[in-house]
Amino acid sequence: MDSAPQSVFFDRYSRQVLFSGIGQRGQERLTCGSAVVVGCGAIGASTAALLARAGVGRLRIIDRDFVEPSNLQRQSLFDESDARESLPKAIAAVQKLRAINSAIFIEGIVADLTPNNIEELLSGFDLILDGTDNFETRLLINDFAVKCNRAWIYAAAVGSYGVTMTIRPGTTACLACLLEDDRSFTGVEETCDTIGVLGPVVQLISSLESAEALKLLAGKEDSLHGRLVSCDVWSGRFQSVAAPRKADCRACARREFSYLEGAAQPHVTMCGRDSVQIHERSRALDLAALGARLGPSVESVRHNEFLLRFRVPPYEMTVFADGRAILKGSQDPAVARSLYARFIGS
Ligand SMILES: [Zn+2]
Numbered sequence: 001m002d003s004a005p006q007s008v009f010f011d012r013y014s015r016q017v018l019f020s021g022i023g024q025r026g027q028e029r030l031t032c033g034s035a036v037v038v039g040c041g042a043i044g045a046s047t048a049a050l051l052a053r054a055g056v057g058r059l060r061i062i063d064r065d066f067v068e069p070s071n072l073q074r075q076s077l078f079d080e081s082d083a084r085e086s087l088p089k090a091i092a093a094v095q096k097l098r099a100i101n102s103a104i105f106i107e108g109i110v111a112d113l114t115p116n117n118i119e120e121l122l123s124g125f126d127l128i129l130d131g132t133d134n135f136e137t138r139l140l141i142n143d144f145a146v147k148c149n150r151a152w153i154y155a156a157a158v159g160s161y162g163v164t165m166t167i168r169p170g171t172t173a174c175l176a177c178l179l180e181d182d183r184s185f186t187g188v189e190e191t192c193d194t195i196g197v198l199g200p201v202v203q204l205i206s207s208l209e210s211a212e213a214l215k216l217l218a219g220k221e222d223s224l225h226g227r228l229v230s231c232d233v234w235s236g237r238f239q240s241v242a243a244p245r246k247a248d249c250r251a252c253a254r255r256e257f258s259y260l261e262g263a264a265q266p267h268v269t270m271c272g273r274d275s276v277q278i279h280e281r282s283r284a285l286d287l288a289a290l291g292a293r294l295g296p297s298v299e300s301v302r303h304n305e306f307l308l309r310f311r312v313p314p315y316e317m318t319v320f321a322d323g324r325a326i327l328k329g330s331q332d333p334a335v336a337r338s339l340y341a342r343f344i345g346s
Helices: 004-012 014-018 023-032 042-054 080-084 089-100 118-122 135-148 175-179 199-217 287-294 333-343
Strands: 034-038 058-063 105-110 127-130 151-158 161-167 227-232 238-242 268-270 275-278 299-303 307-312 315-320 325-328
Touching: 004 014, 004 023, 014 023, 023 199, 034 042, 034 118, 042 058, 042 089, 042 127, 042 151, 042 199, 058 089, 089 105, 118 135, 127 135, 127 199, 135 151, 135 175, 151 199, 161 199, 199 227, 268 333, 275 333, 287 299, 287 307, 307 333, 315 333, 325 333
Parallel strands: 034 058, 034 127, 058 105, 127 151
Antiparallel strands: 151 161, 161 227, 227 238, 268 275, 275 325, 299 307, 307 315, 315 325
């Protein structure tokens, strides 16, 4: 009877243990392994779910946003009640992941990853997984990963196209090797908010990302393919190319971590089409008190324990407990700053 918990454990993961690439030793390593998922939208949510099911022992989910109805077409961890309640994605995701696997440690953090908090949020994990939606944050993760010699997996999807690569500093190319060529990377890109995105390409890319994560966390580095994989689920075009390191790469050769230093980090940033994020200062807000104060002067004030939302037509502002806010209805930083100062305070 002493072996009962062991046998329950191996029964749960038996199909993975039977797979020769993982085996019993690999499963034990997954159980002791940890991963942090940055951004829990479409790719992040699916990747987190696959790793939770696979039994990765410790998962941290970081996300700055809340669930909206337009997410449900592709963000597989969320449902209509999450959108009705405007739950932060990190909170909604953790609820679902705990129901999927109660035997692992899972935590959700509602935050925007910045140069100021990246060390606190990403340190101590075996692997960093990309679930973000922008290159600014990816290059920030890349700087941190290269500096700390930590593996991370780049993953992105837009339209019907997706791309992923496992980055092992010092061994493979890094994201700066891929993106920052002599023509200089401008950061201008198509986004899901401008040209849309299909659920199937999200699932495909998150599957590729998760498989690489399982290899790394199970200690099967020899099985990593080391290639930049891209695919288009509409045209059926799949490509896998070797991505060489750049001899004079800013990050992995010259070790200039400009994103980590964050000198150019603006305090008001674009956050999807027709919305901006304000994160000028970090402070703890009493959302209930703020809601009571705002009640007479704005429309449709609602709050839960994580965020408060109100309307000042044609704008809608969502304020998080850490003082951050997302303004919908404008792309103008000046409008965002002015509304923030007027209703939340400066
Ligand atoms: Zn590099």
